[in-house]
Amino acid sequence: MSVATAPEPVPAARHAPFQPPGIVGQLLRRPLALFGLVVILAIVVLAVTAPWIVPFDPNEQTFDGLTLEGSPLAPNARFWLGTDLLGRDLLSRLLYGARTSLLIGIAANGIAVAIGAFVGIVAGFFGGIVGAALMRFTDLMMAFPALLLAIVLAALFHPSLWIVVLVIAMVNWVQVARIIYTETRSLAQREFIEAERGLGAGNARILFRHVLPHLLSTVVVWGTLGISTTTLLEATLSYLGIGVQPPTPSWGNIIFENQTYFTSAPWLVFFPGLVIILLALSFNLVGDALRDILDPTQKGRH
Amino acid sequence: MSQMPATPVLSVRDLRTQVATPSGPRTVVDGLSFDLMPGETLCIAGESGSGKSMTALSLMRLLPEPMARVASGSAIFGGRDLMALPEEEMRKIRGDGIAMIFQEPMTSLNPVLTVGKQLTEAILAHRDVGAGEARKTAAEMLRKVRISDPERRLRQYPHELSGGMRQRVMIAMALVCGPKVLIADEPTTALDVTVQAQILGLIRDLQRDFGTSVILITHDMGVVAEMANRVMVMREGRVIENGPVAEIFHAPRQDYTRELLAAVPRLGAMTGREGPMRAGTVEPVAAGRTLTNPAPLVEVSDLTVRFDIKGGLLQRTVQRVHAVEGINFAIRPAETLALVGESGCGKSTTGRALMNLVPWQGDIRIAGRNTAGLTSQTMKPVRRDIQMIFQDPFASLDPRKTVGSLVGEPLAIHELASGREIREKVAWLFERVGLSPEQMSRHPHEFSGGQRQRICIARALSLSPKVIVADESVSALDVSVQARVLDLLQELQDELGISYLFISHDMAVVEQISHRVAVMYLGQIVEIGTRAQVFEDPRHPYTKRLISAVPIADPSRRREHFKQLEGEVPSPLWPAGSGPERVRLTDIGDGHAVALNA
Numbered sequence: 069m070s071v072a073t074a075p076e077p078v079p080a081a082r083h084a085p086f087q088p089p090g091i092v093g094q095l096l097r098r099p100l101a102l103f104g105l106v107v108i109l110a111i112v113v114l115a116v117t118a119p120w121i122v123p124f125d126p127n128e129q130t131f132d133g134l135t136l137e138g139s140p141l142a143p144n145a146r147f148w149l150g151t152d153l154l155g156r157d158l159l160s161r162l163l164y165g166a167r168t169s170l171l172i173g174i175a176a177n178g179i180a181v182a183i184g185a186f187v188g189i190v191a192g193f194f195g196g197i198v199g200a201a202l203m204r205f206t207d208l209m210m211a212f213p214a215l216l217l218a219i220v221l222a223a224l225f226h227p228s229l230w231i232v233v234l235v236i237a238m239v240n241w242v243q244v245a246r247i248i249y250t251e252t253r254s255l256a257q258r259e260f261i262e263a264e265r266g267l268g269a270g271n272a273r274i275l276f277r278h279v280l281p282h283l284l285s286t287v288v289v290w291g292t293l294g295i296s297t298t299t300l301l302e303a304t305l306s307y308l309g310i311g312v313q314p315p316t317p318s319w320g321n322i323i324f325e326n327q328t329y330f331t332s333a334p335w336l337v338f339f340p341g342l343v344i345i346l347l348a349l350s351f352n353l354v355g356d357a358l359r360d361i362l363d364p365t366q367k368g369r370h
Numbered sequence: 371m372s373q374m375p376a377t378p379v380l381s382v383r384d385l386r387t388q389v390a391t392p393s394g395p396r397t398v399v400d401g402l403s404f405d406l407m408p409g410e411t412l413c414i415a416g417e418s419g420s421g422k423s424m425t426a427l428s429l430m431r432l433l434p435e436p437m438a439r440v441a442s443g444s445a446i447f448g449g450r451d452l453m454a455l456p457e458e459e460m461r462k463i464r465g466d467g468i469a470m471i472f473q474e475p476m477t478s479l480n481p482v483l484t485v486g487k488q489l490t491e492a493i494l495a496h497r498d499v500g501a502g503e504a505r506k507t508a509a510e511m512l513r514k515v516r517i518s519d520p521e522r523r524l525r526q527y528p529h530e531l532s533g534g535m536r537q538r539v540m541i542a543m544a545l546v547c548g549p550k551v552l553i554a555d556e557p558t559t560a561l562d563v564t565v566q567a568q569i570l571g572l573i574r575d576l577q578r579d580f581g582t583s584v585i586l587i588t589h590d591m592g593v594v595a596e597m598a599n600r601v602m603v604m605r606e607g608r609v610i611e612n613g614p615v616a617e618i619f620h621a622p623r624q625d626y627t628r629e630l631l632a633a634v635p636r637l638g639a640m641t642g643r644e645g646p647m648r649a650g651t652v653e654p655v656a657a658g659r660t661l662t663n664p665a666p667l668v669e670v671s672d673l674t675v676r677f678d679i680k681g682g683l684l685q686r687t688v689q690r691v692h693a694v695e696g697i698n699f700a701i702r703p704a705e706t707l708a709l710v711g712e713s714g715c716g717k718s719t720t721g722r723a724l725m726n727l728v729p730w731q732g733d734i735r736i737a738g739r740n741t742a743g744l745t746s747q748t749m750k751p752v753r754r755d756i757q758m759i760f761q762d763p764f765a766s767l768d769p770r771k772t773v774g775s776l777v778g779e780p781l782a783i784h785e786l787a788s789g790r791e792i793r794e795k796v797a798w799l800f801e802r803v804g805l806s807p808e809q810m811s812r813h814p815h816e817f818s819g820g821q822r823q824r825i826c827i828a829r830a831l832s833l834s835p836k837v838i839v840a841d842e843s844v845s846a847l848d849v850s851v852q853a854r855v856l857d858l859l860q861e862l863q864d865e866l867g868i869s870y871l872f873i874s875h876d877m878a879v880v881e882q883i884s885h886r887v888a889v890m891y892l893g894q895i896v897e898i899g900t901r902a903q904v905f906e907d908p909r910h911p912y913t914k915r916l917i918s919a920v921p922i923a924d925p926s927r928r929r930e931h932f933k934q935l936e937g938e939v940p941s942p943l944w945p946a947g948s949g950p951e952r953v954r955l956t957d958i959g960d961g962h963a964v965a966l967n968a
Binding site: 258259260262263264265266268269270271273277281 | 760
């Protein structure tokens with residue numbers, strides 16, 4: 069369209085009155101992203117300091133933690149968020165659970181992004197038979213129901229925290245691989261890559277100096293957006309009983325353990341559910357904002 | 371014109387358009403006023419950023435609001451001020467009263483709807499007729515824009531039509547409701563010269579038949595001279611000069627208009643000269659370097675490039691694109707060989723084959739080295755002798771790197787320098803191509819088109835090559851910028867004795883800067899010779915057609931009748947196992963070779 073030929077964007081070369089704000093600065097300017105950052109930061113701080121701030125041992129079944137009839141206590145002055153079916157303090161379990169859930173979220177997602185990026189870049193940049201084989205394998209994995217795969221893997225190995233991490237990574241890398249593959253493919257066909265070849269640049273140089281920097285924003289965005297999906301998947305797995313094994317608390321298995329009391333003690337499901345949603349939402353908000361900030365089409369517009 | 375001293379169809383007063391920038395609104399059209407008379411062609415000429423496209427969008431009220439808006443002014447059309455009309459009313463005028471055609475015929479047609487559907491939609495939006503009637507009108511309109519077999523075309527999708535045909539469909543769509551004003555924004559810029567001539571002729575004929583007034587926006591002074599009654603020269607949003615076409619061309623009052631006209635290479639301006647001429651001047655190039663050394667620097671023989679198109683269940687090769695089909699040429703030291711032809715003729719592929727960027731067959735020798743079958747590692751030493759400058763200087767520079775590191779990169783790749791040495795060499799190169807070394811730490815998007823092309827030239831120069839392949843290297847630039855970049859290229863040739871393979875579709879530029887010219891058609895060279903031989907004594911019918919199709923920037927040499935060519939350019943696509951007939955070049959004296967059997 070002729071809009072594109074309309075006035076050339078004023079080259080930003082003119083004396084910029086101030087340095088454009090960095091990524092963090094731009095994040096802080098967006099209210100939603102700021103909210104997300106604050107929530108994430110708060111959860112991380114609480115998780116790290118959990119051993120010192122918990123009012124009770126998360127696995128201790130306090131003798132006054134149940135009513136005389138043996139049902140959980142509602143939130144009160146002693147147990148701020150109430151107690152669970154075994155008379156354990158819910159707040160303490162949630163704080164300890166944050167450690168598990170965050171660890172799984174970050175580790176599993178990190179591994180998923182690493183595998184996905186590697187597969188995507190190799191297939192996209194080098195192509196050929198290896199690339200085709202890798203991408204068909206990715207398609208296969210994508211077509212396989214994720215939960216079924218997770219259940220099979222969890223059944224084969226004895227469930228433990230690191231197995232859960234591995235299972236989630238195995239399920240999640242495919243989407244990253246697809247996206248990175250497409251991006252690498254289109255990058256590899258850009259004219260400046262051909263220009264580099266014309267200058268005599270080898271594959272390694274082109275890959276590391278001219279392709280990877282362009283993929284960085286995608287990787288960073290997936291690194292944050294993916295954490296929310298991972299946390300939710302951990303909750304799902306734990307809910308199905310193939311995730312983190314009791315008595316270790318994780319947000320997912322807290323809900324799983326207490327689901328039968330949902331009608332008589334709704335807080336047992338409400339509070340862990342709330343923090344899961346809050347964390348997932350926060351990572352989504354930050355990831356969205358990062359994607360906008362790092363989007364190359366926004367370059368030069370600040 | 372036999373019209374009454376009529377009232378203007380469109381009367382624009384003090385139009386001011388602003389776009390939003392981080393540092394507040396910027397005025398891109400500043401106090402524009404003009405009257406458009408019935409049946410008149412008004413050309414708005416200017417370089418990129420002059421506000422000519424913004425003017426068109428303002429008049430159509432198609433500005434991308436709220437990023438851009440009309441700040442003040444009026445445009446009276448049919449007694450009403452377009453700038454004050456509610457959107458609802460304006461929509462009725464668009465297409466019916468004022469129609470517009472855009473530069474890119476591919477992107478302005480919807481690819482998922484048939485031509486017929488889009489044409490009838492345009493009719494039904496403004497006329498209270500039935501679907502059958504609308505379809506008949508559509509077919510009638512296609513016939514008027516000289517599209518053969520209109521009934522069949524109506525059922526086709528845009529991708530099934532060639533570029534020229536698509537632009538004709540756009541024109542049919544614009545004129546189908548009989549608008550009083552047609553705004554054409556660079557309607558032929560994306561088209562080949564022979565197709566351009568057809569489209570310009572068509573617009574002129576239709577204008578005569580329908581009595582439409584035309585506002586033609588173009589950067590091409592040749593098109594202006596060919597089409598305009600009146601010309602408005604714009605620069606930085608203001609009208610610099612406004613007058614009848616003859617006056618603008620023969621007695622320009624403003625310096626800017628004079629510069630603009632001087633920068634335009636004119637086909638035929640070189641008649642009778644031996645060597646090339648420096649761009650934008652009448653000075654012949656320094657005759658210092660005589661071409662006595664006949665040993666060619668680059669020798670290409672029987673170069674063939676074919677791309678397989680696989681299909682069917684077994685992914686067998688079913689068709690082949692015969693992009694380049696057995697061509698031969700040589701480039702001598704300090705010589706410019708131009709490769710001309712229209713899109714799809716294989717000229718760019720030839721350049722890429724020389725750079726070993728596409729698989730090819732045949733024989734290429736560069737500075738004595740045979741490059742057949744070289745891998746990217748073994749090709750590396752050859753790349754010091756041959757470098758390439760691409761068409762789009764923005765696409766060929768990595769947007770995330772500083773320009774200094776981009777220009778210095780070849781030195782690092784070939785381990786010719788390191789650290790400080792690279793910086794010093796890059797600084798020198800920057801100065802050499804007319805940029806300041808302080809700009810080294812900037813990114814490509816901070817530069818204008820011409821500056822970016824200088825950066826690309828600096829990068830190509832960093833290895834001190836003997837040959838540079840320049841693939842449409844000045845086509846994307848404004849004429850004045852183009853003249854300066856061409857000047858730089860010629861200066862470098864005088865100084866360093868570089869040879870160029872200058873790939874271009876622009877006959878006037880080619881005539882100006884080349885020593886020898888090769889004309890390509892459908893993957894084969896049909897005529898090759900010195901500049902004088904090819905331009906002053908063209909023998910092949912295709913060469914003649916190319917030369918005659920170029921609009922000349924001189925209204926007194928306006929062609930009354932464009933030669934209308936029937937049919938489309940044949941395709942270089944052949945079923946596997948067959949191929950085009952090879953042409954045989956016959957030397958008709960002094961190295962002027964022509965394909966006589968085609």
